[in-house]
Amino acid sequence: MRFLSLLLTVFLLSGCASFDDFDFNKPLISIPEKKGSKPKEEKVWVEAKTSRVWVNSHVDENGDLIEGHYKDVVLESGHWDIKGN
Numbered sequence: 001m002r003f004l005s006l007l008l009t010v011f012l013l014s015g016c017a018s019f020d021d022f023d024f025n026k027p028l029i030s031i032p033e034k035k036g037s038k039p040k041e042e043k044v045w046v047e048a049k050t051s052r053v054w055v056n057s058h059v060d061e062n063g064d065l066i067e068g069h070y071k072d073v074v075l076e077s078g079h080w081d082i083k084g085n
Contacts, residue, residue, distance in 0.1 A: 048078035 029045040050072055057068045 049076040
């Protein structure tokens with residue numbers, strides 16, 4: 001019975017979060033200006049753009065079999081973006 005209730009809980013909670021709706025172009029961190037000061041510029045951290053590449057199984061120069069695996073590649077490094085108002 002415990003297994004069934006655990007399975008039902010996981011099934012119901014699995015639909016609560018979805019990565020399909022996430023906006024990767026929107027910065028995750030924004031540093032607000034202090035109150036009372038005029039906001040002259042907005043500092044925003046832009047996350048790095050990455051891609052996952054599949055490398056097929058192959059034999060290397062030593063004759064060893066290398067199994068297929070994923071390689072994460074950085075397309076554009078993360079950086080601070082300062083936008084003036």
